[in-house]
Amino acid sequence: MRYQNTYVNLDTRLYHEQPPTPLDAPRAGHFNAQVAQQLGWTDNEDLMTNWVEILGGQYVPSDFKPLAMAYAGHQFGQWAGQLGDGRGLLMAQVLDSNGQPQDLHLKGAGLTPYSRMGDGRAVLRSTIREYLCGHALTQLDISSSNALGFVVSDTRVRRERIEAGAALMRVADSHIRLGHAEWIASFAPDLLGEFTDYMIDTYYPECRDSDAPIAAFLTSVVERTARMIADWQLIGFAHGVMNTDNLSITGSTLDFGPFGFMERFNPAWINNHSDHTGRYAYQNQPAIGHWNLNVWLPHFMRLQGISRETLSECLAPYESTFMQHYQQGLCRKLGLPHQSDSLSLAFEWLTLLEDNLLDYTNSFRALLGLVAPNDHPYEQKLLTTMTTELSLEAQQVWQDWSIRYLAQVEQLPIEQAINDMRTNNPVYVLRNSMAQRAITAAEQGQFEEVDRVYRLLANPYHIQEIATDLDTSAPAPNVPQMPISCSS
Structure with missing residues (x-):
């Protein structure tokens, strides 16, 4: 792999360096050979031989530089203060086969200074859901994180019940969220200029050709976010928890929690059982995207040449970009x-x-x-x-x-x-019932259904022999689509 570990060179207030806490007896769940090839992982014998131990936190390759990021955010419309990687670590940054930056992020890696009341772990059911959903959205050509693979272990984790601990190696073009700028504005405002330069140079280098690179960068983030959410609406995807700490600066879907794909069409559908007011209902996603950007942008007024009028101009393309892409x-x-x-x-x-x-x-x-x-x-x-x-x-x-x-x-x-x-118009999307059948089998140690669903979603626009009637069956009209818990 072509390593490009640049985040670790930033000011140390932005992160905490630490290795993962190993899981007990990690075992293979599923490995995404397509992503591995994209990363160049398959060209390295050490990585291929030890992928289970790497994802299980038992082995850290010498070129990895694991760290937990600090960020903040607005959650359900309220300022939540400092957040950060509470159970995940940015393990390495690489250039993929197309020369594009990719982050390797281990979710379920144990406690960090940002864990707050959490235990730093992830459970098998949420790990499988995120693994399959990132794969599904990627194959639907919707900008999204994906994953290299996941492991299950003997580590026991308490949620509503005692469950098997798991870990997922998430792969995304960036793990910088809108909440990073919110954290800097509140806790380290002197870093905003340096960090903005880093975001532009790493993820939006074309903006350097503009007469106003910062404004060009902000406008690009606005437009990418609008297109991503338009793609969500077109495919019937509901993220479920569109907090500012869950939106990426690159307009890629990130942090799957209580997500869902629309079955019976109901624009007011709330797929997060904790969203009592319906803030993140499917039909509200475009407006929430605008709200989040409107909260994010004013922090950049600290930078020279960025006025309120400038920010208004940066945000202005959101609605037209969304509407054009959606229509x-x-x-x-x-x-x-x-x-x-x-x-x-x-x-x-x-x-x-x-x-x-x-x-x-x-x-x-x-x-x-x-x-x-x-x-x-x-x-x-x-x-x-x-x-x-x-x-x-x-x-x-x-x-x-x-x-x-x-x-x-x-x-x-x-x-x-x-x-x-x-x-x-896909034939197959990741219906909640599909994911649940795969989870139920995996909890019994059987991962064949995970693999079948993975292969089915690899070609969502084509009718496939491995499909069953259950893969395309809608729930009865009088049965509400089940909401999903945030607990993971």
């Missing part, structure tokens, strides 16, 4: 040109899904069975299932909409429309 993506999902008539049909379609609590993923994919039925027997079956769930009144709405929709599809070459629909 273009929504039209592609329907195989329609990006124009006002298409958008009207698209929003009517979403209303039909919401009014009838139809399955989000299956319903979008089913439209291929309407547009090109002879070539899409699987989608025809989805379409039949969808329409049989409609009341007589809703069926009339559907018939009226489908006639106008088919007329609109004809404005694009049919091959382009079908290709857009195939490549923007």
Whole structure:
């Protein structure tokens, strides 16, 4: 691997150097060969031979420089003060096969000075969920952290019950969060200039070509965040805990906790059982992204040349970037040109899904069975299932909409429309029930289901023989989609 351990060269107030605390008898859970190849991990015999011991905290390669980051944040809209890596360590920074920086971050690595009331550990169920979700989003072409692999151990961890301790080697283009600037502003304001230079030089070097590099950097963060959240909305993903300490400066999905993929379409869906007010409901994610950036940006007024007017200009592109990316993506999902008539049909379609609590993923994919039925027997079956769930009144709405929709599809070459629909509407997403079946088996020492789901999600846009009916089954219309606990 090509190591580039630069964070350890920053001011020592920003982190605490320490090795991981070893797990007891770590054992292989799953290894992501694709990520390993991307990192150059597979080229190193020592890393390949000892990957379980490395993830289990028993062995630290000489080129690793493990440290816990300090950061702060707003949680559920309230200032939470100092936070930091309470159970994870930045183990190493490398350049991947594309020359892009990647962080190797070990989650479940034991106590750090930032653990507060925590135990520094992670449990198997949350580790599997994060492992599979990072993989799923990456294969859906949504900017996200991924993972090299995970291990399980004999270490016992208490949550609602006693569970097996586990560890995950998370891989992300950056682990710097909006909360890093919040921590610096509160506890080490003299470091803001140096740290901003580091963020620009490491992650946004193209901004150095601007007449105003800091403003260009801030605008780029705003735009990347807007595009990431638009991608979430298009695929039906809800992060569940969009605190400022959980949003990356690179616009990559980070820190999976009570996440979920939409099943029965309900924009007001709350997937975090601790979110009693619905702050992080699916439909609120775009507004929360704007709120978080609006909290983050003012800290940079400490820097020369950055005024309130400058910050207003940096934040201004958020809404237009989000709307353009979302609307273009929504039209592609329907195989329609990006124009006002298409958008009207698209929003009517979403209303039909919401009014009838139809399955989000299956319903979008089913439209291929309407547009090109002879070539899409699987989608025809989805379409039949969808329409049989409609009341007589809703069926009339559907018939009226489908006639106008088919007329609109004809404005694009049919091959382009079908290709857009195939490549923007997955067959498979990580449904909570899928993840739970994999977790249940893994807790019995059987990781075959984790591997099957991993392989299924590696090609989410293609129908696969390894799939079962349960992989695409929506919960009954009158059964609420289960919320997920933050406990992990």
